[in-house]
Amino acid sequence: MDQKVRVTFGTKLGIIAATAGSAVGLGNIWRFPSQTAQDGGAIFVFVYLACVAFFGMPIVLAEFILGRAGKANSAGTYRNLAPGKKFHYFGYFAIIAAFLIMGFYMVVSGWTMEYLALSITGELGRTQDFAALFDQLRNSPGTQIFWMVVFMISTAGIVAFGVKKGIELASKLMMPLLLLVMIILCIRAVTLPGAGEGLTYLFAPNPENARSAGARILTDALGQSFFSLSVGMGCLMTYASYFGKDVRLAKTAGTMATLDTSVALLSGVMIFPAAFALTTDPGSMVETLKTGGPGLVFIAIPQLLQSLPAAQLWSIFFFLLLVLASLTSTISLLEVITAFVHEEVRVTLPKPIRLRKSSTENTVLHQEYRIARPFAVTVISAGVIFLGVLCSYSLGADTSLVIFGLNFFDFLDYITAKLMMPIGGIFISLFAGWYLDKKILAAELSNAGTIPLRFFKTYRFILRFVAPVGIAVVLVCGLIG
Numbered sequence: 214m215d216q217k218v219r220v221t222f223g224t225k226l227g228i229i230a231a232t233a234g235s236a237v238g239l240g241n242i243w244r245f246p247s248q249t250a251q252d253g254g255a256i257f258v259f260v261y262l263a264c265v266a267f268f269g270m271p272i273v274l275a276e277f278i279l280g281r282a283g284k285a286n287s288a289g290t291y292r293n294l295a296p297g298k299k300f301h302y303f304g305y306f307a308i309i310a311a312f313l314i315m316g317f318y319m320v321v322s323g324w325t326m327e328y329l330a331l332s333i334t335g336e337l338g339r340t341q342d343f344a345a346l347f348d349q350l351r352n353s354p355g356t357q358i359f360w361m362v363v364f365m366i367s368t369a370g371i372v373a374f375g376v377k378k379g380i381e382l383a384s385k386l387m388m389p390l391l392l393l394v395m396i397i398l399c400i401r402a403v404t405l406p407g408a409g410e411g412l413t414y415l416f417a418p419n420p421e422n423a424r425s426a427g428a429r430i431l432t433d434a435l436g437q438s439f440f441s442l443s444v445g446m447g448c449l450m451t452y453a454s455y456f457g458k459d460v461r462l463a464k465t466a467g468t469m470a471t472l473d474t475s476v477a478l479l480s481g482v483m484i485f486p487a488a489f490a491l492t493t494d495p496g497s498m499v500e501t502l503k504t505g506g507p508g509l510v511f512i513a514i515p516q517l518l519q520s521l522p523a524a525q526l527w528s529i530f531f532f533l534l535l536v537l538a539s540l541t542s543t544i545s546l547l548e549v550i551t552a553f554v555h556e557e558v559r560v561t562l563p564k565p566i567r568l569r570k571s572s573t574e575n576t577v578l579h580q581e582y583r584i585a586r587p588f589a590v591t592v593i594s595a596g597v598i599f600l601g602v603l604c605s606y607s608l609g610a611d612t613s614l615v616i617f618g619l620n621f622f623d624f625l626d627y628i629t630a631k632l633m634m635p636i637g638g639i640f641i642s643l644f645a646g647w648y649l650d651k652k653i654l655a656a657e658l659s660n661a662g663t664i665p666l667r668f669f670k671t672y673r674f675i676l677r678f679v680a681p682v683g684i685a686v687v688l689v690c691g692l693i694g
């Protein structure tokens with residue numbers, strides 16, 4: 214597979230920005246607070262942090278190692294590292310996961326665009342009841358589909374340009390600005406009168422709050438950690454295939470995971486104090502949060518923004534950054550599938566060739582063509598839009614789109630984040646820990662012996678036993694508990 218000509222990311226900062234750009238997105242700012250609220254606060258947060266540290270981070274590193282060593286899309290990487298074996302089927306599983314995630318992720322990305330538009334027109338500032346505003350959007354498939362399509366076209370445009378130009382630039386600009394605005398909003402939120410209760414809810418474990426969630430907290434936290442880190446489905450593997458040979462993989466994994474987790478916690482510090490401080494009924498807040506679902510961020514944040522001077526400007530700025538944060542994640546999701554289609558799928562077209570000048574008959578030869586990136590991007594985008602349309606309809610009054618008791622939107626979220634990604638994680642750690650040649654593992658971690666190899670045995674032990682067994686136990690306990 215194109216080993217010599219494979220494009221690489223331009224700079225080290227570009228690599229951090231692109232991987233963190235994939236990780237930091239709606240998973241941190243929208244999904245983390247919603248899950249925390251549904252599961253009753255601090256206990257969920259601590260289980261989530263443990264999952265990041267013990268399972269998520271080691272597997273991020275494993276994906277980096279496999280991706281850079283295999284130098285291809287997620288299926289091609291397995292084929293290059295294990296020729297003649299069937300492991301590449303697992304790459305297909307990852308591609309399907311990416312596709313399904315895009316289906317519901319695009320819808321939420323569309324919501325961020327609607328809120329940006331409402332900020333620009335000033336309508337958000339004139340709103341009194343933010344819960345009603347969100348409900349209205351949830352029940353308007355037309356508006357949701359419009360913004361989702363706009364978002365899909367923007368993502369497709371960037372991915373069609375290829376790796377360096379699009380992805381790096383978008384990520385490098387967005388990340389620092391997003392952090393800055395979030396820190397400012399956090400300061401505002403924690404200085405509101407009554408904010409303390411929100412912080413207590415987020416950081417002081419209270420079994421009473423978590424009782425109704427029970428063992429579900431385990432699967433929820435595990436799923437959230439994988440979803441947020443973009444790990445377990447070949448996305449980071451695909452990005453790592455574009456890493457140059459001097460990139461320090463362990464350091465990059467650490468930086469990326471730290472940034473990602475910090476943004477999630479910042480998002481919590483922004484939302485929960487605001488939600489508690491700005492409610493008219495703090496007494497029932499914990500119960501309200503449990504049923505708040507996906508709307509939490511879109512209700513609490515606009516309210517928080519209104520409490521700032523020059524609210525409209527802040528609002529535009531915040532939602533613009535949220536749009537960009539989602540964009541760097543959707544780019545990475547689309548890139549997983551595009552790299553696969555472009556590199557793996559071949560179309561065979563007949564090519565008529567006249568053999569002899571005098572001959573009237575054409576001999577038909579067959580020639581294999583790769584699918585060009587822009588064409589691949591167009592076809593995948595059409596498929597994602599189809600899924601997104603189903604998701605948008607399933608959120609509103611249409612109750613026919615229900616699978617296993619979940620609406621289609623929640624169903625896609627459930628099977629990808631809570632099942633496919635952790636199962637993918639188990640597979641990746643087993644492959645890197647047991648199958649991959651120890652020498653390759655060591656060479657990738659030490660950049661061919663140029664940097665010291667520390668904790669190698671411990672890391673390999675984690676990959677072989679701790680991560681796969683731990684994830685399996687957490688998953689099973691959460692599902693049957």
Ligand code: PFF
Nearest residue numbers: 236238239240241441443448
């Ligand atoms: N990590 C992203 C977020 O937190 O928003 C979502 C995501 C991106 C998941 C890429 C998976 C992925 F491959």
